[in-house]
Amino acid sequence: MERAEKMGKGAAAIRTGFHSRLGAIAREPGRELYPDGLPRGTKFSELEAIAGALADEMARQLIEIHVQEQADDGPEQELGECPACGGVARKAPDEPRVLTTTRGDVAWEQRVGNCPRCRRAFPPSGSSVGH
Numbered sequence: 001m002e003r004a005e006k007m008g009k010g011a012a013a014i015r016t017g018f019h020s021r022l023g024a025i026a027r028e029p030g031r032e033l034y035p036d037g038l039p040r041g042t043k044f045s046e047l048e049a050i051a052g053a054l055a056d057e058m059a060r061q062l063i064e065i066h067v068q069e070q071a072d073d074g075p076e077q078e079l080g081e082c083p084a085c086g087g088v089a090r091k092a093p094d095e096p097r098v099l100t101t102t103r104g105d106v107a108w109e110q111r112v113g114n115c116p117r118c119r120r121a122f123p124p125s126g127s128s129v130g131h
């Protein structure tokens, strides 16, 4: 379980805590995909591929929701200072961002500050998700 090791203790405990609820969620697409039950002769690899695709999509959406929430967090007007000259930033139009993750592309709208003095655009301090 290499994946579980990477999650660290906190995430592993979360996984345990959600075990039964995720089990209920996992049944739902199964009923739609196989209303009469899994057809005899279905390859294990086929089932594994479908399960992986569904799990990846759930993970991708979970990441996307939280990244967008964090990008929207904080007062709209607090853009901080220009990282180059320290000048007061102005609001620039939000920019679409896409990050390719191991679970697919995650997209969100990023708040952007703009420095009128040096014409530099930058994400407001504290608005980016940590790496």
Ligand SMILES: [Zn+2]
Binding pocket: 082, 083, 084, 085, 086, 087, 115, 116, 117, 118, 119, 120
């Ligand atoms: Zn500047």
